Amino acid sequence: MSIRILLVDDHPVVRAGLRALLSGFEGMTVAAEAADGAAALKELDRLQLLGEPADVVLMDLQMGTGMDGVAATTRIRSREAAGEPAPPVLILTTYDTDADILAAVEAGASGYLLKDAPPDQLRAAVLAAAAGRTALAPEVAARLLDRIRHPQPALSPREVQLVELLATGLGNRAIARQLFISEATVKTHLVHIYAKLGVDNRTAAIAEATKRRIIRAQ
Amino acid sequence: MSIRILLVDDHPVVRAGLRALLSGFEGMTVAAEAADGAAALKELDRLQLLGEPADVVLMDLQMGTGMDGVAATTRIRSREAAGEPAPPVLILTTYDTDADILAAVEAGASGYLLKDAPPDQLRAAVLAAAAGRTALAPEVAARLLDRIRHPQPALSPREVQLVELLATGLGNRAIARQLFISEATVKTHLVHIYAKLGVDNRTAAIAEATKRRIIRAQ
DNA sequence: GCCGGAATCCACCAAATGGTTGACGCCGGG
DNA sequence: CCCGGCGTCAACCATTTGGTGGATTCCGGC
Incomplete structure (x- = not known):
């Protein structure tokens, strides 16, 4: 019983990379891929019908086309109320912008990784997410802590x-x-x-x- | 006699993706990988010593750490004068900024692709580069033409x-x-x-x- | 040797920006 | 229920910025 992962990224190259890395790890399978948020929701339903729902969604935050990552995360997380499967969402993106991180966390993401993260950080994060735990990249965690230590008057x-x-x-x-x-x-x-x-x-x-x-x- | 490719990108995920995609194509092999420009030059020499020099360098333009893509391209292209192997450099990057494209072309890159390009565009570009031809993504070509039509004065x-x-x-x-x-x-x-x-x-x-x-x- | 561009400077005027004070309705926490 | 923060608006004034039209030196190219 491997961890079934749904990949969401608009770059074919990145999807191929994640697929290659993840399938190299013990106990992880890429169940499906999607190029944007809308497609991701469809895939989620399709996997559900097949009787093998996704355990984790691994998603880029900014997608050039279609529904963006924050919106998709909100949608996915809100499925729980409807009794539908709402797998944990792991964000994997290029930038560690305050606003982005905060938006993702608020939308219910259970992790935030940077694309230049080493493979084992990725592996650890997926495992954590599948186990219902939270996983933040060190840089991201540091940024959040820094926020708390030096409470900068937040802009509305x-x-x-x-x-x-x-x-x-x-x-x-x-x-x-x-x-x-x-x-x-x-x-x-x-x-x-x-x-x-x-x-x-x-x-x-x-x-x-x-x-x-x-x-x-x- | 497959086309030997040197991958240069600071994102492990992207490297894995390129490796997966390229090795899926007939007649292409990923000979080595590097995380930045400096490492790329070392790998180039190493491959040369092994007697199987790289035929094409596939490189990201902006790298967070170490020598950047433009500098590396210049160095690689300038090896020709010294009689060392100077394989064609194909740029594969996220942004299609005027200055970036121009810098890459001036530095002697023989192609410029965007990371969201479909796999077969990638394949075609590598083949073109290996054959000594030039390959620009349509978006990039359009941008260059626009530049020529509306020449922008340079700042002193x-x-x-x-x-x-x-x-x-x-x-x-x-x-x-x-x-x-x-x-x-x-x-x-x-x-x-x-x-x-x-x-x-x-x-x-x-x-x-x-x-x-x-x-x-x- | 002349021309043009880069870099420096001046003065003047118009317009945009910044700073202050005061005011109103709305909402949410104590 | 009252206070504070948010978002909205106004009037006034000081400062900064932008736009124009000069001027000088220095340098490199034709």
Whole structure:
């Protein structure tokens, strides 16, 4: 009775890699693959019908196309209430952004790994997830702890949204139009943001937000 | 006589995936793997000593640790002059950023693929590279053509320096002090930078410079 | 030897941004 | 039930930024 895994990633190369690595481990089988969240939900049902439901979902958080990882995680976890199988979801992604991690954890993910993780970290995480335990990559755990130790005044969701638009290079007026609020409100938000980030202008706010991984610069 | 490939990528998962995919193709063998550019050069020499030099190098452009892809490509391609084996370099990466593509091509890469490419595109590209031909992903080719149609003026070294400080969040006065120039000069530089980047304010300049990989956001 | 680009500087004016104070409705925790 | 945080808006003012049109030096290429 091997651990049955559902792979969800939009990169064929990564799927092949995970399949190769996982099937090399004792007691693990890749039961199915999906390229995005929607396909993942379908596969989950299909496996259920076959009488061999997935034990763990291993999923990328950001997928270029289709339903994204956070949404998919929420959907999968919420199946429990309906009496359907809701396997633990393990996130495997490239970035360790605060916002991403938090979103994943809130959505009910039971682990968060980085793609450059060594294979045995991957193995350990899958085992932990299958056993109902939680597994965070050291880097991710460190980041969460750091959060707790140095409680940085958190930006409100609205403020994060502002910062994202800031980083786009939009002016206050343009931001106001985007969000359907007045320019005055934008300025108020900015003042709050500056205070929370400990800066005094918009470019510094972007720099600080990037450093704190509140936003991601590609 | 199979095509011998050297894999260079810092993600174990991706290496495993490429290895799995490539060894599934007729006439291709993964001769060795490396996690960064420095290791790749060592492997190249090692394979040479074994009497079975690599025919193609398949490399990620951005590597978190160690020598990066562009540097490695330059080094590999420049071996030809020394009479050492200089196999064609195929870039396989996540982003299709203008600056990245250009840097890779200038460094002598003979192909540029995206990681979400379907396996047979990968296969075709490796075959092309081994045959001494060039292979660009359609998206990449389109981007290059666009570049040629709309040539983008390059920033001068001094201007790049300005942009770097800009992204730090410094004001004009602070930048002027940092560079030991007058505030007026800073403003002049900024006007030039805006013109070259096609923007009209400093935050947009940062966004654009980041997008073009003129500066790197951590 | 002339031309152009890079880098430096100045002045002036218009516009955007930042800082302050005050205000309102909503919601959730103590 | 009251307080505090969030999100919204307004008016006012100081500062910073952006835009324009010059000017100078230095350098390298044609």
